[in-house]
Amino acid sequence: MIDVLTLGEALVSFRTAGPLVGTWGAEAHVAGAESNVAIGLARLGHRSAWVGCVSDDDLGTWVTGTLAAEGVDTRFVRRVPDASAGAMVLVDPRDHARRVTYLRRGSAGSRLTPSDALGALDEGVRWVHLTGITPALSESARDAWVALAREAKARSVRVCLDVNFRPALWSRAEAARALAPVRGLVDLLVASEDEVDLVDAPDVPLVVVKQGSEGATLVGSQGRVDVPAEPVPVIDVIGAGDALCAGLLSGLLDDLDPLAALRRGTWVAGRCVASAGDWEGLPSRAELPPT
Ligand code: KDG
Numbered sequence: 001m002i003d004v005l006t007l008g009e010a011l012v013s014f015r016t017a018g019p020l021v022g023t024w025g026a027e028a029h030v031a032g033a034e035s036n037v038a039i040g041l042a043r044l045g046h047r048s049a050w051v052g053c054v055s056d057d058d059l060g061t062w063v064t065g066t067l068a069a070e071g072v073d074t075r076f077v078r079r080v081p082d083a084s085a086g087a088m089v090l091v092d093p094r095d096h097a098r099r100v101t102y103l104r105r106g107s108a109g110s111r112l113t114p115s116d117a118l119g120a121l122d123e124g125v126r127w128v129h130l131t132g133i134t135p136a137l138s139e140s141a142r143d144a145w146v147a148l149a150r151e152a153k154a155r156s157v158r159v160c161l162d163v164n165f166r167p168a169l170w171s172r173a174e175a176a177r178a179l180a181p182v183r184g185l186v187d188l189l190v191a192s193e194d195e196v197d198l199v200d201a202p203d204v205p206l207v208v209v210k211q212g213s214e215g216a217t218l219v220g221s222q223g224r225v226d227v228p229a230e231p232v233p234v235i236d237v238i239g240a241g242d243a244l245c246a247g248l249l250s251g252l253l254d255d256l257d258p259l260a261a262l263r264r265g266t267w268v269a270g271r272c273v274a275s276a277g278d279w280e281g282l283p284s285r286a287e288l289p290p291t
Contacts, residue, residue, distance in 0.1 A: 001124040002073065003046040003253050005157075007117055007148055008034030008134045009109030009141075010052055010063045012087040013278065020091050030066040031088065032109075033131045033242050034165055040246025040268060044069035046253055047287040049073035049120055051148075055108040059085035070279075076120045083108040088236065102168055110137040114147035121151055121184045127249055128152040129160045132198070135178040136169040146181045153185045160188040162245050163195040172198060188252075190245055206258055208248060208265070210241055216269075218262050227262050230270025239278030244269040246282070251291075260291055 013031035018024040034050060041048040050072050053058035063085065068074045068260060086107030091099045104110065112134070128148060135142035152159050174203055176198045189201055191253040192210040201207075207219040215229040247268030252260025268283060275281025 001045065001126070002049045002120065003125075004038070004041050004048045004127045005051065005120050005125045005148075006011065006034040006038050006048065007051040007112070007127045007145060008032055008131060008138055009086050009104065009107065009112075010035040010050070010054065010067065011109070012059055012063070012085050014087065014089045015277075016089070016091050018092050020131075026089070029064050029277055029280075031239075033162065034129065035063075035067055035240035036239050036270055036279045037129055037162075037246045038067065038072045039070045039279045040243055040282045041250060043282050043284050044246065044250040044288070045269075046250060047073065048261075049123075049125075051075060051076045051112075051116055051120055053078045053080045053083075053108045053111045053116065054221060055079070055083060055085040056081040057085070060108065062082055065137065076116070077110055078116055080108040080111045083111055086110070093148075093278045100168060104137070106160055107137075108270040110141055110188055112137070112141040114140075117144040117148040118151055121155060123156065125152070125155075125157045126253065127158045127160055129162070129245065129249065130182070131162045131164040132175060132179055132195075133154070133164050133169070136166060136175070141276050142178055147183045149185045155247070159200070160185040160249060161186045161244065162190040162241060163192075163198055164241065165195050165198060188248075190241070190248070208244075208262060210244065212237075215266050216262055218259055225259055227259070227266050230267055230273075232270045232274040234273050236276045237273050240269045240272050242278065243272035243282055254291075256291060264288065264291070 010032035014026040038048040038050040086104035244265040248265035251264040
């Protein structure tokens with residue numbers, strides 16, 4: 001049984017410690033919104049699996065090995081012989097302005113197909129976690145993403161969608177069009193205030209609106225409830241949304257009520273923000289505060 005199955009592209013993320021022009025070097029990390037969530041969940045003791053395609057070289061081995069070392073199930077990863085690893089360059093993440101350059105067009109990660117996506121469902125899955133990044137990668141990745149959402153729904157597997165609109169990948173109109181096929185398939189929608197209108201989903205049972213440094217808002221049958229962000233020193237905000245999703249899903253898997261689950265989400269997001277890296281500072285289960 002898999003608690004949470006995610007699908008997406010893991011990237012090699014080059015992070016500079018200062019402006020790119022000059023003598024600054026860069027550190028390479030493994031990143032990717034969906035694999036960040038998978039790592040967050042594994043650290044919290046859940047069985048998470050990541051489906052994706054990686055390059056058939058040292059970088060692909062490194063990405064897969066990093067996820068496996070963090071306890072993520074990588075059995076459904078496919079190596080692609082004729083494509084390079086996707087990468088991103090983040091210039092000085094500590095200045096809190098997200099300046100990202102993607103090197104991912106035609107990447108191994110964009111070669112996802114529906115057959116990559118569906119096999120893992122046979123293992124038994126409790127939640128599928130998707131983001132709005134995957135359908136921006138390629139037509140076949142979009143097909144895989146829609147196929148997984150549809151098949152999950154057909155098997156009564158709950159679906160979480162974090163919209164994660166990435167303007168460097170496509171326009172708002174393109175994103176809204178691509179997200180339309182999963183309307184009606186989503187049980188939990190996570191979006192920032194300016195992303196909510198990209199998914200016209202009045203029937204989603206549970207919506208979490210990310211409010212950045214303010215925290216997050218739960219929108220459910222009982223109305224709206226604000227959950228404040230943890231008062232932590234802000235080191236690096238990248239990955240905070242993924243951390244929030246990991247904590248939120250962890251809480252729901254533990255049968256917490258949605259508000260308590262979101263509190264776990266904002267707490268985990270606080271841990272992410274208070275340390276450098278997309279996921280490196282995420283907590284283990286033993287560190288969770290009592291609920
Ligand atoms: O949430 C952090 C992600 O945005 C980052 O790891 C890279 O997945 C990524 C993307 O496509 O921007």
